[in-house]
Amino acid sequence: MLRQKWNRFLRALADRLPRPLYDLQRSVRRRFRAASMVSRDPRIVVWFRRAVLHRAPVLQHFEIHLTDHCNLNCKGCSHFSNLCSPAFVDLSGFETDMRAIAGLFSQVRHIYLLGGEPLLHPEISAFIRLAREIFPDTRIQLLTNGTLVTRMPEEFWLALAETGIGLQCDSYPIELPRAEIESLAARYGALFEWTRLRDQFRKTPIDPAGCHDPAASFASCQGFCNCPIVRNGQLYPCAYTAYSHVLRDHFGIEELATTDADSIALDPAPNPEDVMHFLQNPVPWCGFCDMESRTFYAWERSSKDMHEWIKEPALCADGISVLINA
Numbered sequence: 117m118l119r120q121k122w123n124r125f126l127r128a129l130a131d132r133l134p135r136p137l138y139d140l141q142r143s144v145r146r147r148f149r150a151a152s153m154v155s156r157d158p159r160i161v162v163w164f165r166r167a168v169l170h171r172a173p174v175l176q177h178f179e180i181h182l183t184d185h186c187n188l189n190c191k192g193c194s195h196f197s198n199l200c201s202p203a204f205v206d207l208s209g210f211e212t213d214m215r216a217i218a219g220l221f222s223q224v225r226h227i228y229l230l231g232g233e234p235l236l237h238p239e240i241s242a243f244i245r246l247a248r249e250i251f252p253d254t255r256i257q258l259l260t261n262g263t264l265v266t267r268m269p270e271e272f273w274l275a276l277a278e279t280g281i282g283l284q285c286d287s288y289p290i291e292l293p294r295a296e297i298e299s300l301a302a303r304y305g306a307l308f309e310w311t312r313l314r315d316q317f318r319k320t321p322i323d324p325a326g327c328h329d330p331a332a333s334f335a336s337c338q339g340f341c342n343c344p345i346v347r348n349g350q351l352y353p354c355a356y357t358a359y360s361h362v363l364r365d366h367f368g369i370e371e372l373a374t375t376d377a378d379s380i381a382l383d384p385a386p387n388p389e390d391v392m393h394f395l396q397n398p399v400p401w402c403g404f405c406d407m408e409s410r411t412f413y414a415w416e417r418s419s420k421d422m423h424e425w426i427k428e429p430a431l432c433a434d435g436i437s438v439l440i441n442a
């Protein structure tokens with residue numbers, strides 16, 4: 117509890133830093149694994165838990181969708197949500213996935229319930245209550261773009277207030293009734309926070325040539341895009357791998373197919389140490405990520421041009437260009 121409050125204080129402090137200082141502290145934290153979404157414990161603690169206490173590992177964070185589609189259409193969405201047709205996750209599949217993860221680890225420190233836009237899901241209150249039942253002690257946040265918050269029914273607010281699941285609202289440069297949102301959260305006693313201003317998005321170019329060194333891509337991705345995500349009974353290292361089929365199908369880029377080695381099946385239950393090893397090492401799909409060409413751009417709405425995600429031009433180091441059947 118004290119640790120959570122301390123972490124919240126540090127995050128709030130970091131969020132108030134000017135952008136260059138904020139970016140600097142992010143890169144220092146990445147360097148020392150303090151921003152890892154898989155494990156932030158010192159190696160000695162990890163060893164002691166495993167070898168002496170014989171306890172299952174602790175997972176720092178994972179995320180799970182309630183919907184795949186979204187109503188905001190952000191340019192270069194890293195979950196490809198603006199390319200998805202309406203897709204609502206069903207409650208029983210969600211329960212199976214959540215229980216599978218809960219059974220693997222001695223603790224999960226943080227979970228994001230998101231999407232797509234999770235507030236589009238008509239059964240959202242049931243998801244909130246189920247998440248808390250399965251993870252009674254985990255810090256859980258529902259991440260929203262904020263556009264639907266003032267239209268949510270009372271049962272939604274009661275579910276948040278009664279479970280202690282926090283609503284985190286992204287601060288995109290769009291018009292939102294901020295005062296009304298804050299007063300609704302306060303009226304129901306729900307935990308609520310705004311994110312730092314999301315006026316910049318990043319492009320981590322996907323190169324269909326797949327010729328990048330997976331280990332090098334992974335090393336510069338740690339704590340950046342590398343963010344465990346569960347989908348349909350599989351655990352993926354990031355949203356790119358979990359939802360690459362959306363990009364592939366939308367633009368007809370067959371090269372971007374994932375393989376069995378890009379995710380880990382949750383049924384039958386894998387060995388938890390193998391899962392940690394999987395999440396802390398590159399997968400073959402990392403070869404599509406051109407981390408060196410990562411850029412930032414001003415947030416704006418998408419025109420759904422493939423180059424919001426795909427490297428321009430799709431060219432390998434050896435000069436062989438790749439034909440994209442768009």
Ligand SMILES: C[S@@+](CC[C@H](N)C(=O)[O-])C[C@H]1O[C@@H](n2cnc3c(N)ncnc32)[C@H](O)[C@@H]1O
Pocket residue numbers: 186188190191192193194195197230231232233234259260261285286314316317318319
């Ligand atoms: C895919 S969104 C889904 C949740 C919800 N619809 C929202 O907008 O908050 C999850 C998070 O990823 C962030 N995100 C998506 N694409 C991004 C990008 N290209 N660069 C930086 N952040 C991105 C969003 O800002 C949001 O915080």
